[in-house]
Amino acid sequence: MKMWRKETVLFFTTILITFFFVHIACADEKTEKKKYPIPNHGVIELNSPASWKAKVHNPQQNMPAIIIFNPATGTDFQVTLMVSSGKKEESGFNSPEKVKNLLEKEGQQLLPRIVETKIILKEIKGMDHTGYYFSVTDKNVDPGEYRYMTRAVIGVGDLLLQVSVLHRVKESGAVKETFSMLRQAKQIQK
Numbered sequence: 497m498k499m500w501r502k503e504t505v506l507f508f509t510t511i512l513i514t515f516f517f518v519h520i521a522c523a524d525e526k527t528e529k530k531k532y533p534i535p536n537h538g539v540i541e542l543n544s545p546a547s548w549k550a551k552v553h554n555p556q557q558n559m560p561a562i563i564i565f566n567p568a569t570g571t572d573f574q575v576t577l578m579v580s581s582g583k584k585e586e587s588g589f590n591s592p593e594k595v596k597n598l599l600e601k602e603g604q605q606l607l608p609r610i611v612e613t614k615i616i617l618k619e620i621k622g623m624d625h626t627g628y629y630f631s632v633t634d635k636n637v638d639p640g641e642y643r644y645m646t647r648a649v650i651g652v653g654d655l656l657l658q659v660s661v662l663h664r665v666k667e668s669g670a671v672k673e674t675f676s677m678l679r680q681a682k683q684i685q686k
Contacts, residue, residue, distance in 0.1 A: 527676075531684070534561055537581050537655060538685040544677050548575075573663040573670035574642070580656045590651025592626040599628045599649050611635055622679045625652050629659075631671070646671045653683025 528546045531539040544550065544565060553562040560580035567573060582589030596617060603615030611633040620627045627650025637643045642662035649658050661674050 532561065532563055532579070534579055534581070534655065534683075537653075538683060540579055540652065540655060540657070541682040541684055542577075542677050543680045545673050548673075567670075572665070573661060573668055575670060575674050576660045576662075578658045580658070581654060582656070590654070590656040592628075592651070595626075595649045595651055595656070596628050599630065599647065602647065603630050603632070606632060609635055620648060620650060620675055620678060622650060622652065622681060625650055625681075627651065627657075627678065629675075633666075644668070646674070648674070648678060650678050650681070652681045653685070655683050657681060 526546045527543045529541055529543050530550065531541050532552060533539050540561075542563075547568040548565045549568060551564045551566075553564070560578045563577045563579070565575040565577070588594065599617060600615065603617070607613070607615070615630050615632070617628045617630050620629050627648060629646060629648035631644065631646040634641070634643055634645070642664055644663045644666055646661040646663070646668075647659065648661075649656065651657075657678065659674060659678065661668070661671050663670055
């Protein structure tokens with residue numbers, strides 16, 4: 497009976513220590529709020545990891561703004577965020593139903609080039625917005641290219657955020673951080 501207790505205590509202690517170190521390793525990176533101007537639509541506020549480098553491609557007339565995030569060092573991932581707006585007569589262009597439809601069509605076009613045989617859309621909920629995402633694996637990856645891609649589309653205010661996360665590791669922390677950024681995204685009208 498004493499032996500069983502020692503084994504049980506040792507087992508649970510090992511589990512607790514493991515969870516502690518996993519929690520530390522998976523702790524969210526420090527973030528900072530940054531505002532990016534969107535012509536005629538105020539700004540989009542994103543709470544992105546502080547270490548990510550952001551490069552903004554200011555839109556030309558009638559073109560979406562593009563923000564590209566990369567890690568501080570290395571090339572483990574690349575997050576491309578395209579911010580677009582609908583035409584005044586295009587009411588509901590960024591509704592969850594239209595977002596889902598857009599992403600389903602996109603996914604179907606990728607099927608010949610990916611390992612997956614079916615696109616599985618999952619919901620992502622923001623503070624006051626809903627979107628969808630899917631993750632896929634490239635069939636033919638050349639050296640130096642990204643093997644995995646996660647696509648997400650979500651409506652925020654009167655904007656549409658389309659995100660592509662290219663990553664080398666299937667369970668990339670960059671995907672988790674991107675989802676956190678999308679959930680907290682805000683449009684601030686001027």
